[in-house]
Amino acid sequence: MRLRDVNFPSIASSEITPEDVWLNRRQLMQGAGLGALAAVGMTPSAAATSSTLAELAAAAADCDGCSTDESLTPYSDAISYNNFYEFGTDKSDPAQYAHEMNVDPWSVEVGGLVNKPGKLHLEDLITGFDLEERIYRFRCVEAWSMVVPWVGFPLAALLERFEPSSDAKYVAFKTLYRRREMRGTRSFTSIIDWPYREGLRLDEAMHPLTLMTVGLYGKVLPNQSGAPLRLIVPWKYGFKSIKSIVSIELVDKQPATSWQQLAPQEYGFYSNVNPEVDHPRWSQRFERRLPSSLFSPNRIQTLPFNGYAEQVASLYKGMDLRVHY
Ligand code: MTE
16 A cells, blocks of 8 residues: 555544534634545544444544644644654754655564564554544644644554553654655754654553544645654653654663753653743743744643643652653
8 A cells, every 4th residue: 555545534524523623623724725624534444334433423522632622723834844853953844855755665663572563564554543533732842832633543552452561661662764865864963863762651652642643634644744653642742742653662661762862951751741840941831822923922821731631640640740851
């Protein structure tokens, strides 16, 4: 299967998204000139019967924190204002250069402390899981934020297939590292020890809000957004949401992560969104909700856990989040 040939089955967003959210989205997309409603992804088998659809609709409605009625960031901003240092450090570099990365064929190795190590191929990612739409706030450590409708499946569904062993305590992720196709990694100003790495505690990884993502706005992820597979952890700063994943390893010790390695006093392993803990060089109390400009900064207050405290605060019970930032 070729990634560019993949069409998420055309099922109206209204069928699985609460109506008010969908209406808001529809107005926005029409306003942005994006034309017809984007389809929402789900597997062809799941799409086959209306009873399955109804079940999915019910599941989405039941899922606490899986949607928001805040206005969506326009698609054009989400795919043109990016961080993907493999292609350069300017926000416009990924949109300009990420097409140089070949994402087909693609495979993700899943191993370490699991009973059934193995590989997932591109087609497994697109059709092997029940895809859902999740509308999440996305807060970058640089104090900008977006609201994005992602298409994906819970990371827990992926991990369960490989059966984590009882010794597994953390999950370590790696991005593709292909110098020839990633000009940012060849740059003499490149600061990261490639490949880009991230990690989660196993209970964070298994949390229902933690999403493996293959699409956004009803479309397949474009390369600059982390095609074909990226992580989205909505209560953490955006750098935890690692792009273009090729390796997932279950481990028993807290894994090294790229930003923590680079500047441990600025970026911690947990990196939960926390307005009470400033970055050493700027405040984290407010954020610019994109689109924003000098004259219309769209500045809003940052919420603990990016507004997902009700769903995730219990994961950190008893921990001092000033120490474990
Ligand atoms: N993943 C990789 N492999 N390389 C990166 O440079 N940047 C991170 C994260 N994932 C990054 C990455 C940062 S800092 C942010 S804020 C988000 O991706 C940005 O995601 P977006 O471009 O889709 O908004």
